[in-house]
Amino acid sequence: MNVTVLGCSGGIGQGLRTTALLLDDDILIDAGTGVGDLSLAQLVAIDHVFLTHSHLDHIACLPFLLDSVMGKRAAPVTVYALPETIDVLKAHIFNWKIWPDFNQIPDQEQPFLQYRPLSLGQTFTLNQRMITALPAHHSVPAVGYLLDSGVGSLAFSGDTTSCDAFWQQLNQVKNLAHLVIETSFSNAEIALAQVSRHLCPSLLLEGLNQLQSKPQVHITHLKPGESESIMQEINAYRHALNPSQLWHGQIITL
Numbered sequence: 001m002n003v004t005v006l007g008c009s010g011g012i013g014q015g016l017r018t019t020a021l022l023l024d025d026d027i028l029i030d031a032g033t034g035v036g037d038l039s040l041a042q043l044v045a046i047d048h049v050f051l052t053h054s055h056l057d058h059i060a061c062l063p064f065l066l067d068s069v070m071g072k073r074a075a076p077v078t079v080y081a082l083p084e085t086i087d088v089l090k091a092h093i094f095n096w097k098i099w100p101d102f103n104q105i106p107d108q109e110q111p112f113l114q115y116r117p118l119s120l121g122q123t124f125t126l127n128q129r130m131i132t133a134l135p136a137h138h139s140v141p142a143v144g145y146l147l148d149s150g151v152g153s154l155a156f157s158g159d160t161t162s163c164d165a166f167w168q169q170l171n172q173v174k175n176l177a178h179l180v181i182e183t184s185f186s187n188a189e190i191a192l193a194q195v196s197r198h199l200c201p202s203l204l205l206e207g208l209n210q211l212q213s214k215p216q217v218h219i220t221h222l223k224p225g226e227s228e229s230i231m232q233e234i235n236a237y238r239h240a241l242n243p244s245q246l247w248h249g250q251i252i253t254l
C-alpha cells in the first residue's frame with residue numbers, strides 16, 4: 001500500500017497545496033487543492049474519497065474532481081464522511097447554486113456521486129486495505145483515519161486540537177508505523193490554535209507523550225510562511241520520536 005502526499009500545507013501559494021493523500025491509485029483521503037495536480041486518467045481512477053471534515057481546504061477539489069470525471073466512469077465516486085459532513089456538502093456545495101448535485105445526475109438510480117456515512121471506529125475494507133475513522137477534536141465534526149495494509153498502519157489526524165481519545169485509539173494499534181499529524185500554528189499562537197481547534201508544537205508534544213509506540217511522525221498542515229519556525233519549535237523539544245515535516249510528493253509505503 002502506497003500513500004502519496006498530494007497536499008500537506010495549511011494553505012496555498014508558492015507551490016503549496018492543501019490536504020490530500022492518495023492511497024494507491026483509487027482512494028483519496030481528503031480532497032484539498034493537491035488533487036489538482038493529478039492527470040485526468042488519475043482522476044478517473046479514483047473510486048473512493050474519505051473526508052476528515054467539511055472545511056474548504058479539505059474538500060476544495062471534490063467538486064472539480066466530480067465534474068472532470070463525469071461520464072468517464074462506469075461507477076459512482078463514493079464519498080465517505082460523518083453524517084454531519086455529508087449534510088454540509090449537500091446544503092452548501094452540491095446545492096445547484098455553488099455546484100451541481102452530482103448525487104442526482106444523471107439520475108438518482110445511477111448518480112455520479114454516492115455518499116457513505118460513517119461513524120467513529122467503523123472500518124471499511126477495500127481490496128484488503130482497511131480504513132478506520134479515528135476520533136478528532138476540531139471546530140466542526142471531524143475524524144482522522146487509520147490506514148492499515150495488514151503489514152503496517154498509518155494514522156492521519158486530519159485537523160484536530162488536543163484529543164485524548166485519538167491517542168488512546170493509537171495505543172490500541174499494534175502495527176503503527178507512521179503518524180501524520182497536523183501542527184497548524186506556532187507556540188506564540190497557542191490561543192489561536194485552541195480557539196480554532198488546531199495544534200501548536202507544545203500541544204503536539206503533550207499528545208506525543210501519551211503515545212506508547214514509536215511510529216515515524218510526519219508534521220502536516222503548517223501555516224504558509226511559518227513552516228520553518230513551527231518545525232524549529234518542534235525540533236527544539238528533542239522528542240524521542242523526532243518528527244519531520246511531511247513533504248509534497250512524499251510516498252509512504254506500508
Ligand SMILES: [Zn+2]
Pocket residue numbers: 053055138159
Ligand atoms: Zn479544519
Ligand SMILES: [Zn+2]
Pocket residue numbers: 010019055057058159221
Ligand atoms: Zn484544514
